[in-house]
Amino acid sequence: MKHSLFTTAVVGLGLLAAVPRSQAQTADQKFGVSGYVSTLQYRGDLGSNFWDLRHASYGGGLTLSRYISKGFDINLSGNQAVLRYPGDGSSFTNQNPALSNGRRFSANVTNLGLGLKFKLPVKDEFFVHPYILLQPGLAIVYTDRYASPTAANSRTSFGSFDGQVALGLDFHLTPGFGVFVQAGQHYLDRDDDRLDGVNSGSSNFFDKYDRYMQFSAGLTAAFGKAKDTDGDGVPDRKDKCPDTPTGVKVDVNGCPLDTDGDGVPDYQDKCPDVKGLAALQGCPDADGDGVADADDKCPNTPAGVRVDATGCPLDSDGDGVADYLDKCPNTPAGVKVDATGCPIDTDGDGVPDYQDKCPDRAGPASNKGCPEIKAEDKKILNEATKYINFDFNKATLKTSSYAKLNQMVQIMNDYPDYSLSIAGHTDSKGADDYNLRLSYERAASARKYMLEKGIPADRIEARGYGETKPIADNKTAAGQALNRRVDFDPYLTGDTNAAEAKYGPAPTIADIKAAGNKLPGKKTTGTGAPRSRKAPLKKAPTKKRK
Known part of the structure; x- marks a missing residue:
């Protein structure tokens, strides 16, 4: 089967689309596409060519990344390269004499991985961003193995779990463009040595598993629109008022305009050209009663007098006498009062008419204002x-x-x-x-x-x-x-x-x-005595009744 970077990119894009979107605060441009070149270096039962670039073979890859926070990214990466040992395909200078016996192999390796990128939590605008990458994934390998320099090749292919641990540096050259370098090591999950065809039989983790290093360097292009939560044209990272309502005109800092400079933004200011009070939506209040002049029906109310919504002196009990003149400010609704706001007492007995059962005849309060019977x-x-x-x-x-x-x-x-x-x-x-x-x-x-x-x-x-x-x-x-x-x-x-x-x-x-009922019992208009509840044992003389 033919493998290509195009296949890697398509699969990577599909997987990235399935990743849940983060709701945390992000940078202005939170998506990135990276293209890079890479080289693979083997270490296993046959030997090692780690850090040997004399006979390097190269490949390339594509990474799609998603910014989550200044300390964490998530990405999907696809890479394809050739892994050979010995490096030039013929030299055996680095072989393990006890195991190799002239063995060599060449493998076409494609790996796909979902990476968790832990960054040093510096500001997004900082030039360099060191990071650690943990990337589980899948490796698809097509390998040709040779048991000796003269033996025919043995071709095989397989898929394996592939885990990568890497260190890297991101360099932010511009807000939308950067470069990176990365070095990491891959481990395969199978111990049957299908990569190099040799099983060491060791129980040591580092000797038991075939592995390879991957060195990568590439360019990253960031894309996405700068976040502007309130849609006022000022990015959130520069917006000092990030919650401005839609359609409100703002200044260069993203804050609503305030033409008269009274601290009330124009869109909330009912009097945008005259300085006023925030409590009155930016309108003035000449008599200081808490009612804007435009709404005040009593604009000259004395200082300190409580007023109603119209700016007129408050009349809590609604008796027509303002509280500041009312000697009885808690008179019940509907009760007639005199000029001082107190309930009328027609008969002058000290019991107001609304509580007096006899308002026209004097009587004590103990008898509800009525005369007591002599x-x-x-x-x-x-x-x-x-x-x-x-x-x-x-x-x-x-x-x-x-x-x-x-x-x-x-x-x-x-x-x-x-x-x-x-x-x-x-x-x-x-x-x-x-x-x-x-x-x-x-x-x-x-x-x-x-x-x-x-x-x-x-x-x-x-x-x-x-x-x-x-x-x-x-x-x-x-x-x-x-x-x-x-x-x-x-x-x-x-x-x-x-x-x-x-x-x-x-x-x-x-x-x-x-109710249409009759009085209980028998009629009592006759002269006969009523029947006793218990009949007497013997006839008794008639007794007078009631």
Whole structure:
């Protein structure tokens, strides 16, 4: 098979294309093509012609290199040359008499390798760059061997792993052109001596393997565009502002132009012809409030006054009074304020209207700004349960109850900011559902009376708790009497119903009717006693009920 430098170059180019691209910082021109001449010198079982150039044979090669960093390159190299021993093909002066017996050979050697080039990490612009090359690869050998000066040749060919270690110097003559010299030694991986046809049988590494030296010298042309990350026309190695946005005009150092010299580049400067502040994108601020003059609706704001985005004094609570004049700067949104920025207090009780449940009537803050019910009126309400009586086993009010109910009507008229909770209760005698209905109906009866006296319906609620909320022991007659009651509790309209706060939730009569339901239990308007929960063992005399 015919081998040529053209074949070597094609294979090398293909392998280089498969090498991953480095992402590290590189020189301006990071690819190189080197052409060179070389000579090979043998050392092995037959002898050695290392460092003997008297009968040198020459070849050549091609290297493609990729700059990775100032301390490391990677390359692909292909070389073809003739390796002979003895050097002139006939002289036996350097033979090993014990082994050669007149043997000689001539080999056409092609090697391809992937090289790792470790350079002295000097600056890229430095003139000379020493390096060490470690290059594993493949050797393809076509050899003619002669067992004696008169014997016919024995031709063979083979492929072998080929490892090269070399030292070299790169000389950078110009940014895109250089020369290099290199000396290295190749080792083949086979120990069957297919190169020279002789096996020494030695176990010593340096005697066991046939090897050869390669001396090379050549020219390197670097190519590739200088790296300009931001595309501003200034190479990165000279660019003092390498991250300039695309399309921005720059100076000779690669930095954006700044026409007015205020430290804000023109492409970011909203006022490129007038010196300004960086915080205001290059625009001036006459009153120093942090808002550019062109956007300032209050350009003469006093020094030190906090302003909003328009340059006007800040009004944090949005009440129309600037903070520096506002004595109450944290007023909730929507609250009406006076000239000092404080919430209006119409009745002057110290409770601002927005917190005052009774803004037109003075009252203490402890009672949410509403007048407190007088002690004598509270007493009437607290004792009302003693005077509200009903017909036996019915929800019909006795006429003796009217006087006390009229007093409560008057109290409700005197305190229009209050509502009244009416809660009915029974003792434990009788069936649960019967007692529950009776308590509802008695509470409703009292409510109805007061409504008929003109109290608005939304100011009175009636609930029934049956026998569930006793205040005394139901085992005694006295306790049962105390448990049969109707409570009257006032509360500020809008607050939690007083009965619910005291006893827990229970639907009002209005709730029950709104849901389309009937009051629980049997009707209590009759005169008969409710059925006991447990039937008596014998007939007992009828007892008075509630």
